[in-house]
Amino acid sequence: MRFYNSVGPNPRVVTMFMAEKGIEIPEVMIDLRGGENRRAPYNVDVNPAGQTPALELDDGSVLTEITAICEYLDERFPAPALIGTTPEERARTRMWTRRIDIKICEPLTNGFRFSEGLPLFEPRMRCLPEAAAGLKAVAQDGVRWLDPLIASREFVTGDALTLADILLFAFLDFGVSVGQPLDPENANITRWYDRMKTRPSANPN
Structure with a gap:
């Protein structure tokens, strides 16, 4: 997996979530202030919405939207559960x-x-x-x-x-x-x- 990170509260949600779960994923820092997220290759190959963060999965597919990313990570790495066990x-x-x-x-x-x-x-x-x-x-x-x-x-x-x-x-x-x-x-x-x-x-x- 590969995590596309940047400044801002949205990526911070995922980085905090991963830290609480003890997950370490290689990351690529995207220059949000410089607009890297709004131009190719990021908005072509990673997220056509031009937003961060994004999580590239092992099969090469990409997840975006912080709740979707966190839910995926909670299922992939169940302990400690940060969404719930029931x-x-x-x-x-x-x-x-x-x-x-x-x-x-x-x-x-x-x-x-x-x-x-x-x-x-x-x-x-x-x-x-x-x-x-x-x-x-x-x-x-x-x-x-x-x-x-x-x-x-x-x-x-x-x-x-x-x-x-x-x-x-x-x-x-x-x-x-x-x-x-x-x-x-x-x-x-x-x-x-x-x-x-x-x-x-x-x-x-």
Whole structure:
């Protein structure tokens, strides 16, 4: 296998996921800022959507989309399970991963792309600068919605770390670095975030 990595929260989700599972896969760093992901050979031979990350499998086929990559790795390397060991656990992880993606990650990322990230992304995709502030507010609404729901939990889905935690952390930590800080009034999320930051997978260097 070969992992196509780059900067940004999406590849970080997969690198954290692999670190938590103890998986090491040879990687190729793609220059996202320089637009390597948007031109050949990457957007021809690896991912026609021009996005990172991507995982080339042993048979030469390529997986993209972070949840698909992580689910494949969880099945290929079952222990420790980061999606679940039963149908109920896996469904619960997928439910929370989807909720977090829609309510927090997507608006947070587009809020950045359409404002601070506009010089980088405007030549590459349709950007809506007038929507940036609203999208950032939507992401904060999502965090406020989630905060009381994890008050009695160590992790998003309960007592065990899952993909939902890794996804949420990678994007919230990215938000902190691009002008979308955590509101300290969200005490449960802040507590969870501070604990996640101490994990070796969050600090690989």
